[in-house]
Amino acid sequence: MNRHLAVVPLAAMLLVAGNAAAQFTDVTTAPLNETFSGLGGGWVDYDSDGDLDLFRTDYSSSSLNRLYRNDNGSFSDRSDADIRWGAVTSKAGAGWADWDGDGDLDVVVSSSGSARLFRLDTPDNYNSVLDLGVSGGRAVCWSDLDVDGDLDLFLAGTGGSAVWTNDGDGTFTQLTFNVRAQGAQLGDYDRDGDPDLLICYDGDGTRLYRNDGPDQWAEIQPELINTNPAAALGSRFVDLDNDGDLDIATASYNNSLPNSIFRNDGAAGFVDVTDESGDFASVTSQTECLAFADWDLDGDLDAYLANNSGDAETTGILLRNDGDLHFTDITTQLPPRTGSLQYFATPGDYDLDGDPDLFVAGWGSPGQLLRNDQQTGNHWLHVTLRGAVETSGIGSWIEVTSGALTQTRYVSGGESWATQSPSPFHLFGLGTATTANVTVHWPSGETTTRTNVPVDRRIEMYEPGAETVTTDPFSPGTTFEFTLDPGVATVQDAVL
Incomplete structure (x- = not known):
């Protein structure tokens, strides 16, 4: 019994030490x-x-x-x-x-x-x-x-x-x-x-x-x-x-x-x-x-x-x-x-x-x-907005649903005391989910939705009427939409 009691504090000490390791x-x-x-x-x-x-x-x-x-x-x-x-x-x-x-x-x-x-x-x-x-x-x-x-x-x-x-x-x-x-x-x-x-x-x-x-x-x-x-x-x-x-x-x-x-x-x-x-x-x-x-x-x-x-x-x-x-x-x-x-x-x-x-x-x-440098094993989704008039989507609401969880972000054009947010980039942690649904409510009243988006990638969400622009289509993990030839073939959700 004494040996068993001695092991418990040691395990606890090892757990605390592991949590204390720098992950940044x-x-x-x-x-x-x-x-x-x-x-x-x-x-x-x-x-x-x-x-x-x-x-x-x-x-x-x-x-x-x-x-x-x-x-x-x-x-x-x-x-x-x-x-x-x-x-x-x-x-x-x-x-x-x-x-x-x-x-x-x-x-x-x-x-x-x-x-x-x-x-x-x-x-x-x-x-x-x-x-x-x-x-x-x-x-x-x-x-x-x-x-x-x-x-x-x-x-x-x-x-x-x-x-x-x-x-x-x-x-x-x-x-x-x-x-x-x-x-x-x-x-x-x-x-x-x-x-x-x-x-x-x-x-x-x-x-x-x-x-x-x-x-x-x-x-x-x-x-x-x-x-x-x-x-x-x-x-x-x-x-x-x-x-x-x-x-x-x-x-x-x-x-x-x-x-x-x-x-x-x-x-x-x-x-x-x-x-x-x-x-x-x-x-x-x-x-x-x-x-x-x-x-x-x-x-x-x-x-x-x-x-x-x-x-x-x-x-x-x-x-x-x-x-x-x-x-x-x-x-x-x-x-x-x-x-x-x-x-x-x-x-x-x-x-x-x-x-x-x-x-x-x-x-x-x-x-x-x-x-x-945290290695949590959790998944993510990187959402870029492309607005029709204001191209960063300031004033939009982004909703990302994965399983039972819905996360909501408001796109702000400034973040208090002399700081600026990384607009138009928005990063969502998804835990163990493998797909997500994304909805953007634009200030114009328009709504854009994509369903069953695979995780661990970057996607672009376009407001109706926005010009389709991909800044770097050959970056690994980039997801975008394009048309090969109207009436012949359409490819969506291509991942490079």
């Missing part, structure tokens, strides 16, 4: 390891070649923003060759979108002075086309605010924010929005067809506004959501419980107050479930940015908290979603972080192997690329 690998090389005064950035396929490039803003008034082009997993600095920023100084946030519907991504860069819109006119040539004002600019958010079929713009600013409506002829009309904001995100929390607004500010807290028109915003449940007015920066819309609507996660910049989760219960409003969220709420390390991705491909969104803690051990926290909005700290799966002041974190499958990797960086800290 630091693969940072030059130029990604630069150290500068960076505030924001994110993944973006700026050259439309089918993989994720990396963009970072530099708050220094004398330096360029950084643009790193991804070529088969290796990065080269294209900051000077591809991006000419003109008079923009003290850059903070950026938002990429095809606002003019010409098939390529343009960009707005916010700054302490004035935000500017840059249009891609020819390859490697961005021209400044509009001074957008908004001093103390931070978050940049694109969406169709007035539901007229084109992309409008919300700019968050510490001196006051602004809405710019797209007139459809290459011009914008400014509508003043006298609310200070640093972080902001647009998302249709009530699923009524127009994007609502979530903003946060270090000093004013987090606020939710319902869209009743591009110049009519009604604040919703301030007594619940704005419970931490002293400090909030990186609040987010995200469906954490897979029930098909957008919950709210808020980042606390106050060491004495937790991060929070508010569950969306539809007509009943939002409910504070922070106390049931496990280690998500236990982190009190000045969280700057919340990032969500399905690290283990089990079908729910996990989290990463970028913290301005001053301590390398707590500067980045990795969390596993256990279901029911409960999170467990799995930071031991990360390699040592190289900085102690993280300002943003952006997940994205940069190496196109079917799992989300992570890039993190901060003020005066070197960038760090963490490759996801």
Whole structure:
């Protein structure tokens, strides 16, 4: 009996040791390891070649923003060759979108002075086309605010924010929005067809506004959501419980107050479930940015908290979603972080192997690329949207059903505190499922559906009327549709 009792603790120790092994690998090389005064950035396929490039803003008034082009997993600095920023100084946030519907991504860069819109006119040539004002600019958010079929713009600013409506002829009309904001995100929390607004500010807290028109915003449940007015920066819309609507996660910049989760219960409003969220709420390390991705491909969104803690051990926290909005700290799966002041974190499958990797960086800290090397055996599906007018599908809902599980993602044109989502790429973990059904609800009201899609591949979903374009048809795992000869033969779902 004594020998048997001695074996149980040993087995437990081996299990703990196995779980503690790092499952993310630091693969940072030059130029990604630069150290500068960076505030924001994110993944973006700026050259439309089918993989994720990396963009970072530099708050220094004398330096360029950084643009790193991804070529088969290796990065080269294209900051000077591809991006000419003109008079923009003290850059903070950026938002990429095809606002003019010409098939390529343009960009707005916010700054302490004035935000500017840059249009891609020819390859490697961005021209400044509009001074957008908004001093103390931070978050940049694109969406169709007035539901007229084109992309409008919300700019968050510490001196006051602004809405710019797209007139459809290459011009914008400014509508003043006298609310200070640093972080902001647009998302249709009530699923009524127009994007609502979530903003946060270090000093004013987090606020939710319902869209009743591009110049009519009604604040919703301030007594619940704005419970931490002293400090909030990186609040987010995200469906954490897979029930098909957008919950709210808020980042606390106050060491004495937790991060929070508010569950969306539809007509009943939002409910504070922070106390049931496990280690998500236990982190009190000045969280700057919340990032969500399905690290283990089990079908729910996990989290990463970028913290301005001053301590390398707590500067980045990795969390596993256990279901029911409960999170467990799995930071031991990360390699040592190289900085102690993280300002943003952006997940994205940069190496196109079917799992989300992570890039993190901060003020005066070197960038760090963490490759996801988990071997869970779970399956995945990579969905690319091709819209008819706005080519990235901003404002769309993607539903992926595998077995009894349906996952829902809202395509947002900006992800709060100076970060950009990897639009138009969307990665879904499918667990042990072998096929999936995919439905896209486009902002136009159109719906596209594909059924029995095999797993572990990349597919493209087209809005009716969209131009059929395949960025790299010869990449392994790419799935696309094409016609050989009308009336003779049609081949669908070809896999290379």
